[in-house]
Structure formats: C-alpha cells, structure tokens
Amino acid sequence: MLRNKMADVFNEPGCATNRAKGEKERKQGCSAKTLTPGAAAGGCAFDGAKIALQPITDAAHLVHGPIACEGNSWDSRNTASSGPSLYRTGFTTDLNELDIIHGGEKKLYRAIKEIVQRHRPPAVFVYLTCVTALTGDDIDAVCKAASERLATPVIPISAPGFAGSKNFGNKLAGHALLDHVIGTVEPEQTTACDINVIGEYNVAGEMWQVTPLFARLGIRVLAPITGDSRYHQVAAAHRARVNMVVCSQAMVSLARAMQERWGIPFFEGSFYGIGDTSAALRTLARMLVERGAEPSLIERTEALIAAEEARAWAALAPYRTRLAGKRVLLYTGGVKSWSVLAALQEIGMTVVGTSVRKSTSEDKQRIKDLMGDDAPMVDQIPAKQMYAMLARGDADILMSGGRTQFVALKTKTPWLDINQERHHGYAGYDGMIALVRQIDTELSNPIWAQVRTPSPWDMPLPARASTAGAQPARAATQG
Amino acid sequence: MTPVVSSGKAATTNPLKQSPALGGAMAFLGIERSLPLLHGSQGCTAFALVLMVRHFREAIPLQTTAMSEISTILGGADNVEAAIGNIYDRAQPRLIGICSTALTETRGEDMAADLRTIRERHPEWRDVLDVVFASTPDYGGSLEEGWGKVVTAVIEALVPQGEVPRALRRVNLLVGSHLTPGDVEELADFVHGMGLDAVVLPDLSGSLDGHVPDRHITTSLGGTRLDAIAGMGSAVLTLAVGAQMEGAAEALQRRTGVPYRMFDHVTGLAATDAFASALIEAGGEPSPRLKRERSRLLDAMLDGHFAFSGKRCAIAAEPDLLLALSEFIAAMGASVGAAITPVAAPHLSRVPTASVVIGDIDDLEQGATGCHLVLSNSHAREAASRLGLPLFRVGFPVFDRLGGPQRVSVGYRGTRRLIFDLANLFLEQAGDTQGAHEAPPAEAAEKHRHAQAQVG
Numbered sequence: 014m015l016r017n018k019m020a021d022v023f024n025e026p027g028c029a030t031n032r033a034k035g036e037k038e039r040k041q042g043c044s045a046k047t048l049t050p051g052a053a054a055g056g057c058a059f060d061g062a063k064i065a066l067q068p069i070t071d072a073a074h075l076v077h078g079p080i081a082c083e084g085n086s087w088d089s090r091n092t093a094s095s096g097p098s099l100y101r102t103g104f105t106t107d108l109n110e111l112d113i114i115h116g117g118e119k120k121l122y123r124a125i126k127e128i129v130q131r132h133r134p135p136a137v138f139v140y141l142t143c144v145t146a147l148t149g150d151d152i153d154a155v156c157k158a159a160s161e162r163l164a165t166p167v168i169p170i171s172a173p174g175f176a177g178s179k180n181f182g183n184k185l186a187g188h189a190l191l192d193h194v195i196g197t198v199e200p201e202q203t204t205a206c207d208i209n210v211i212g213e214y215n216v217a218g219e220m221w222q223v224t225p226l227f228a229r230l231g232i233r234v235l236a237p238i239t240g241d242s243r244y245h246q247v248a249a250a251h252r253a254r255v256n257m258v259v260c261s262q263a264m265v266s267l268a269r270a271m272q273e274r275w276g277i278p279f280f281e282g283s284f285y286g287i288g289d290t291s292a293a294l295r296t297l298a299r300m301l302v303e304r305g306a307e308p309s310l311i312e313r314t315e316a317l318i319a320a321e322e323a324r325a326w327a328a329l330a331p332y333r334t335r336l337a338g339k340r341v342l343l344y345t346g347g348v349k350s351w352s353v354l355a356a357l358q359e360i361g362m363t364v365v366g367t368s369v370r371k372s373t374s375e376d377k378q379r380i381k382d383l384m385g386d387d388a389p390m391v392d393q394i395p396a397k398q399m400y401a402m403l404a405r406g407d408a409d410i411l412m413s414g415g416r417t418q419f420v421a422l423k424t425k426t427p428w429l430d431i432n433q434e435r436h437h438g439y440a441g442y443d444g445m446i447a448l449v450r451q452i453d454t455e456l457s458n459p460i461w462a463q464v465r466t467p468s469p470w471d472m473p474l475p476a477r478a479s480t481a482g483a484q485p486a487r488a489a490t491q492g
Numbered sequence: 493m494t495p496v497v498s499s500g501k502a503a504t505t506n507p508l509k510q511s512p513a514l515g516g517a518m519a520f521l522g523i524e525r526s527l528p529l530l531h532g533s534q535g536c537t538a539f540a541l542v543l544m545v546r547h548f549r550e551a552i553p554l555q556t557t558a559m560s561e562i563s564t565i566l567g568g569a570d571n572v573e574a575a576i577g578n579i580y581d582r583a584q585p586r587l588i589g590i591c592s593t594a595l596t597e598t599r600g601e602d603m604a605a606d607l608r609t610i611r612e613r614h615p616e617w618r619d620v621l622d623v624v625f626a627s628t629p630d631y632g633g634s635l636e637e638g639w640g641k642v643v644t645a646v647i648e649a650l651v652p653q654g655e656v657p658r659a660l661r662r663v664n665l666l667v668g669s670h671l672t673p674g675d676v677e678e679l680a681d682f683v684h685g686m687g688l689d690a691v692v693l694p695d696l697s698g699s700l701d702g703h704v705p706d707r708h709i710t711t712s713l714g715g716t717r718l719d720a721i722a723g724m725g726s727a728v729l730t731l732a733v734g735a736q737m738e739g740a741a742e743a744l745q746r747r748t749g750v751p752y753r754m755f756d757h758v759t760g761l762a763a764t765d766a767f768a769s770a771l772i773e774a775g776g777e778p779s780p781r782l783k784r785e786r787s788r789l790l791d792a793m794l795d796g797h798f799a800f801s802g803k804r805c806a807i808a809a810e811p812d813l814l815l816a817l818s819e820f821i822a823a824m825g826a827s828v829g830a831a832i833t834p835v836a837a838p839h840l841s842r843v844p845t846a847s848v849v850i851g852d853i854d855d856l857e858q859g860a861t862g863c864h865l866v867l868s869n870s871h872a873r874e875a876a877s878r879l880g881l882p883l884f885r886v887g888f889p890v891f892d893r894l895g896g897p898q899r900v901s902v903g904y905r906g907t908r909r910l911i912f913d914l915a916n917l918f919l920e921q922a923g924d925t926q927g928a929h930e931a932p933p934a935e936a937a938e939k940h941r942h943a944q945a946q947v948g
Binding site for chain 1: 501502503504505506507509510511513514529532533534535536537538539540542543545546549550551555556557558559560561564571572574575576577578579582593594595598599629630631632634704705708710854870871874
C-alpha cells in the first residue's frame with residue numbers, strides 16, 4: 014500500500030524537476046537515488062512529515078513507535094504559534110518490547126483516547142514509524158475507529174522513516190492533508206482576497222514578517238499550510254482563491270491537487286529577498302484580481318511595493334560601506350540558494366559559493382541570471398573540504414544550517430544560521446534587513462581577532478619582534 | 493524501600509527518555525579515533541546526531557546504515573558491510589562502534605554472525621580497524637542502558653581474556669552516562685590526587701570537553717586510548733560509578749580477574765568519602781590538596797545547609813542521576829517531593845522520597861506542586877515555567893544554556909560547586925538580600941498583611 018502511495022506521490026506533473034525527466038527516470042521517483050550506508054546525512058520521511066504538520070498548533074501530534082522517534086526529536090523545531098501550544102507537547106506510545114510482540118494497536122487507541130479526553134484537541138495526527146510499519150499495526154483502522162468513537166478527527170500519517178528522505182515525508186504529509194483534512198470543513202465566511210500559503214512553517218515567526226504586508230493590502234490568509242495554523246483553517250483551505258507555494262519542491266503536489274479538485278490556481282514564490290517578496294506580492298495581486306478581486310488591488314500593491322522597497326534599501330544603505338567586498342559562502346539549498354543572493358550582491362558582498370544540493374534546474378537558472386554563467390555553484394561540500402576552505406580563509410562568513418556550524422567555528426570563521434533551527438526570521442522586507450544586520454553583527458564581533466591570536470607559547474620571542482613573524486601579536490594588541 | 497510506580501499512561505507526554513542507541517553512540521564517542529554507527533534508518537542517526545550537537549555544541553561523528561523498507565525485510569548485513577567500508581575509506585577510524593535500533597532488532601538479525609562473515613571477507617581491516625557491536629533496541633531501556641551495554645561490549649571485544657601482572661598504582665574507572673565530561677575529568681584528577689593512575693572508560697573529557705583542535709578530525713576528538721583499554725587487566729581495582737556500569741565491571745572481572753567496587757555516584761560527602769576510602773585501600777594516599785578540598789566542602793555544607801532546610805525539590809532524570817541528586821539533596825536537609833524516571837531499575841528503591849514514578853515530564857509537572865525547585869534536562873523548561881519554579885538543568889540534553897557538559901558535581905570540589913549553585917537558587921527565590929538565613933520568609937509577610945487587612 015505504501016508502495017502504491019509512493020508511486021502516486023512521485024507522479025508529479027506540477028514539479029519542474031519531474032517534468033524535466035525522461036519517462037523511465039520519472040518512474041523511479043525522486044528518492045531513487047538510494048542512500049549510501051556510512052555516508053548518508055539528513056532526516057527520514059517521518060521527520061519530514063512531522064516538520065510539515067506539527068505547525069498545526071491546536072492539534073495533538075502522536076508518534077506511534079518506540080522511544081527514539083519522538084524521545085530523541087521532540088522539542089527541536091522552532092516554529093512559532095500566536096495562540097495554542099498543544100503542538101509543542103510531545104506525545105508518543107513509547108512502545109516497549111511486549112507492545113511490539115503483542116502489537117501496538119490497543120495501546121495506540123488508548124493513547125488517542127487519553128489525549129482526546131484530557132486535551133480536547135480539534136484533531137489528532139498519528140504518525141506511523143518504521144517499527145510499527147514493520148510489525149504491521151493498522152493505524153488507518155485504529156484512527157478510523159477512534160475518529161468515530163471519540164467524535165474527533167484522528168488522521169493517520171503513513172510516513173515511516175525508512176520510506177525515504179525528509180523531503181519525501183513532506184510530500185506524504187501533503188497527501189495526507191488532501192486525503193483527510195482539506196475540504197472537510199466550510200469556512201465561516203470567505204472574501205475575494207483569501208489565499209493559502211503552502212510550505213511556510215513560521216520558523217522563528219517568519220510568517221509574521223509577511224502577514225502585516227498582506228493585511229495592508231486586504232489579503233487574508235485563509236489557511237497557512239501549516240505555519241501557525243489552526244486545524245479548522247487547514248480543513249477549510251479549499252475555499253481560497255489563490256495558493257502560494259513557498260517551499261516549492263516539497264509541497265507543489267498539494268497545490269496542484271488543490272487546483273485539480275477545487276480549481277484553485279497556484280504559483281511558486283518566495284519571501285526571501287527584496288525582489289522576490291515584491292514579485293510574490295505582485296503575482297498574488299494579479300491572480301486574485303483574475304479571480305474576481307477588486308482591480309484596484311494591483312495599484313495598491315504597486316504602491317506598497319514601491320514604498321517598502323525604498324524603505325528597505327534605505328535601511329540597507331548604511332551596511333553597504335561596512336560589508337562591501339566581504340566574501341560569503343552560502344551553504345543552503347533550494348530557494349535560498351538564489352533568493353538571498355540578490356540582496357547580498359546589492360549591498361556589495363561577494364558570494365564565493367552557493368550550494369545547489371537541493372535546487373532544481375530553475376533554481377540554478379535564477380542563480381545564473383544573477384551571477385552570470387560562471388556563477389560559483391557548488392554541490393555537497395564534504396566537511397573535511399569545507400574545513401580546508403574556511404581554514405584557508407576562502408570566505409569571511411559561512412551562512413548555513415546547524416550541521417556545518419562547528420566546521421565554521423572550529424576554523425574561527427564567522428557563521429550565520431539560515432536554516433530551520435534559527436532564532437531570527439529573515440522573510441519579507443524586514444527580514445532581509447534583519448539578515449544583513451545579523452551578518453554585520455557577526456562579522457564585526459570583536460572575538461574574531463582575539464581567537465585568531467597565537468597563544469603566548471606560539472608567539473615569537475620579544476627579541477625577534479622586529480621580524481615579520483611578530484605581525485599578528487602587534488595587530489592583536491592594537492585590535 | 494521506596495515504592496516504584498508506573499504512571500500508567502498509554503500516551504507518554506513530553507518524553508524524558510532518550511533511546512539506548514543514542515546513549516550507546518555517546519559512549520563510543522569517549523574512545524579515541526572511534527566512529528559510532530547506528531544500524532537503522534537514516535532518521536535514527538539524524539535525530540540522535542542533532543540532539544547531541546545541541547547538547548555538546550560540537551560536530552558529532554555519527555553514521556547510519558541507511559536502512560530502507562526493502563533492506564530491512566531482506567536483512568541489513570549488506571548495508572552494514574557497505575557502511576563499514578565507506579566509513580573506513582572516508583574517515584579512517586580505529587574503531588567503528590555499531591549500535592542496533594528497534595528497526596533492525598524487531599526484524600531480528602544475527603549481527604555477531606554477520607560481522608564475523610564481513611570481517612572474513614575483509615582481511616585488509618584486520619590490523620587497522622576494530623568493530624564492536626552492541627544490541628541497543630529503542631524498546632528496551634533508555635540512554636543509560638545503551639551506554640552501559642556499549643561499555644560492556646567494548647570490554648568484551650577489546651580486553652584480552654586472562655590474568656596479567658598487576659601494575660601497583662593503577663586502577664580502572666568505569667563512568668556512567670550520568671557523569672558529564674567535566675565530572676569525568678574531576679574524578680580522574682581525584683584519583684591522581686591519591687597518587688594513583690586511572691584508565692577511564694569511556695572518557696568524554698578527552699573528546700567532548702569543548703576545545704578547538706588544530707585540524708579537522710572526522711572521528712571522535714579524543715577519549716580512552718585503545719591500548720589503554722587492552723591493558724585494563726593490569727589494574728589492581730576497578731571503580732565503577734553508576735549501577736549502569738555493573739555489567740561492564742563484571743565483564744572486566746570475568747575476563748581479567750580485576751576485582752571491582754560499585755558506587756552509585758560520587759556526589760555528596762558520604763559518597764565521595766566512600767570513593768576515597770576505596771582508593772586508599774587500593775594503595776592511594778590523599779594529597780594535601782585533596783584533604784583541603786574535603787575541608788572546604790565541610791565549610792560549604794555548614795554555610796549552605798540553611799538554604800536547603802525545608803526546601804522540596806522535584807527531580808526528573810534517568811535512574812542513576814536521579815539517585816545521585818536525590819541522595820545529595822536529602823543529605824543537605826532538603827527533601828525530594830517528586831522523583832520521576834523514564835525506566836524501572838532495582839536501585840530506584842533507594843531513592844529517598846515517598847515514591848518514584850516511572851513516567852515523563854508531564855508526570856513531573858503534575859507531581860511538582862508544592863516544590864521549590866525542579867531539577868531536570870532542558871525539555872522540562874516549559875513545565876517549570878508553567879509551575880513558576882526555577883529549573884536547574886542537569887543530565888541530557890541541556891541545549892538552552894551553555895556549559896551543561898562542563899558542569900562538575902562530583903568529588904569534594906564538585907559537590908561544593910553544586911551546594912553553592914542550588915543554595916543560590918533557593919536564596920534568590922526567597923528574595924533574600926541579607927544573608928543565608930536572616931530574611932523573614934515572604935509567606936510570613938503575606939500572612940501579616942492578610943491579618944491586618946481582616947482587622948481593618
């Protein structure tokens with residue numbers, strides 16, 4: 014069954030990568046690239062599904078498996094809520110040996126019942142894991158029975174870790190929303206300017222850097238899918254006029270299915286970078302007007318864009334002199350490989366490399382448009398090689414995720430977190446200003462000069478102070 | 493005998509437990525030039541890795557056999573072989589430490605036989621690479637359990653069978669996962685302070701103490717040397733700290749005849765004195781400095797006990813750490829109002845409290861009413877904040893404060909540190925600005941105001 018689902022999920026005409034493939038390659042699906050034992054990194058499908066759904070803040074998220082899946086991972090995703098906090102509670106059936114021998118279905122049902130009786134959530138999401146998939150616990154049946162008896166939607170998420178990568182888990186989560194959630198509730202009211210934002214998880218409150226812009230234009234987010242959402246919002250998402258897909262690769266199939274089923278047009282956009290934020294707003298306005306919104310929305314959007322861009326560039330101007338010529342190694346993937354490029358270039362920074370590990374051919378073209386054909390696109394950089402690059406001083410700052418943080422720090426190189434565990438939001442116009450401010454703060458920290466000073470026992474003797482070797486010592490006392 | 497009861501919930505809520513495989517991998521990181529490998533799906537490794545990175549603030553070498561649905565059904569020996577080859581080619585570790593997960597154990601594999609076959613097929617690894625396997629399924633036990641099993645497996649694989657001549661001033665120190673890298677270093681110093689040498693296993697103080705190496709290292713950054721492990725049979729005594737280490741100490745005695753002494757922990761005066769006595773029996777002689785440290789601890793107890801008196805603490809930690817902290821707190825004149833631990837263990841009956849609950853952080857939150865302080869890992873921070881109580885961060889993981897792995901609370905010096913830290917929290921809570929026992933309690937002022945208001 015899982016196998017059929019996987020084939021179904023891989024068949025994605027809305028995905029640019031998939032369209033570019035031949036018939037045979039397409040059949041293999043996007044995680045056909047099997048993982049290499051002993052040289053693999055990254056999360057599993059369960060992780061991806063949880064990332065995509067956990068931001069539904071008023072729902073309970075229950076992991077059905079032994080302790081590792083939830084015990085080692087809960088309380089790690091920095092997605093913000095404006096209200097309910099139940100999503101932050103880690104629920105798991107924490108199966109022991111006997112549960113596995115006898116089957117975990119009864120314990121699962123009891124766990125769901127406990128959660129519903131104690132917390133009264135609008136819905137419970139139940140996540141299958143490798144072990145319960147292997148032992149054949151029928152979570153679909155348990156969830157169905159629980160939904161009926163407890164009068165609460167209980168949604169099975171069949172994305173066990175061994176099914177594939179994190180990205181694949183994102184997709185499976187999108188499919189589960191289609192199968193069980195979206196379209197099950199009608200919104201209390203609708204407007205001509207209702208949109209869904211798909212694939213934005215409100216990490217570090219990034220969604221909130223954009224929603225004020227929407228509000229000024231009279232655009233309402235009917236359902237964030239899923240950052241800072243409520244269950245009933247997602248359930249009523251089928252009444253939106255336009256879907257915007259933010260994290261393009263993972264969730265585009267959800268948007269395409271919503272187009273087929275409910276006729277909601279979608280586009281892929283980004284809120285990283287000034288130009289991209291403007292482009293997203295512009296596209297949104299145009300598409301909403303095409304679907305019957307007040308035509309003046311377009312003019313109002315243009316006025317907002319002009320004012321916001323002018324304000325953003327003015328705010329960035331002081332950094333131009335401070336950051337011009339500083340060299341950045343951008344080690345992320347997908348949208349971010351190009352969307353922050355423009356802003357970095359605009360303030361005069363030199364991008365010495367941008368990784369395209371998870372980027373599509375369209376992403377790569379965007380990089381070329383910005384940086385020319387000889388753009389320094391890099392694939393995966395092994396830690397050893399990255400250490401050598403940074404130790405050599407090939408870059409003044411590394412912008413990456415937590416995984417490479419200590420590679421940078423151990424070479425005494427400034428580092429900025431731009432992936433999902435970060436604590437600063439970088440979306441929209443204000444987000445870009447915040448990003449540049451963070452780069453400047455990190456680069457100008459006084460510790461860098463200090464930690465690069467040789468230790469006293471590696472210092473040349475004072476008698477030899479006139480030789481070139483004494484240079485660092487003198488620089489250090491001055492700095 | 494303290495009763496140990498289960499919370500009885502089907503839904504573990506805000507887990508206190510981490511997986512045994514994570515504990516096992518952590519133990520392997522305390523051995524020089526090692527690289528742990530989790531035999532499971534890649535998520536098993538990713539979660540354990542991220543949590544350890546957050547706690548230690550270090551890059552953590554940890555690999556995966558990347559099991560898929562199909563390789564799980566067909567058996568994972570091919571993946572294990574490929575993983576060992578890839579790891580060896582890329583990182584050249586001296587030791588690859590394999591921990592199984594619930595995934596591969598549920599399917600059921602004969603890893604010992606598989607490994608023998610793999611080793612026969614690869615004579616090129618014979619003299620350059622050790623491979624140690626420990627069975628650490630997630631459905632049995634917790635972090636401590638995995639740690640203990642790995643140390644036992646390391647001893648069984650790397651310490652030669654048979655008695656060897658004893659080195660007179662040498663002891664073995666087997667340390668449990670409830671000791672931080674800072675604690676391990678403190679205990680090693682303690683042994684040196686007795687004029688003895690110790691082989692410490694595993695030794696996180698050499699690998700995860702937080703330092704800047706001068707080059708990129710793709711294996712563990714330090715730890716117990718393999719030749720030191722092989723020589724553990726030449727010690728006069730093994731001191732094992734934490735009930736989780738008993739299996740390892742027994743295995744070592746079985747193989748080499750080296751007798752062992754068990755210590756639940758080395759926190760507090762009585763526990764440290766017991767540890768010191770064992771070292772003296774083994775031929776140690778305390779240095780003047782060590783004697784001075786004991787005297788300083790006595791002074792800290794005299795100064796600090798006022799702050800502890802009448803305080804109630806809620807503790808949620810793995811069994812060995814729970815016992816260590818509970819005994820310390822009781823010995824200072826405070827009480828343990830709630831004691832939560834994720835798994836059952838025989839020695840929990842010795843925790844000085846009304847009853848021990850096998851449960852989670854939700855049980856801590858329910859049970860901590862009326863307490864003055866919460867001691868647990870970072871996961872308890874929201875529960876503590878809802879309770880309006882300060883959280884003293886202990887155990888694993890501590891990711892929202894710096895220095896968790898460097899905290900020292902063993903030996904005379906570490907116990908003194910712990911007294912000061914906790915006493916200061918109690919004093920701050922009492923709003924004390926005068927000195928340890930001079931401020932009138934806030935409740936009295938409140939009652940006074942209340943009484944006055946009723947009269948008026």
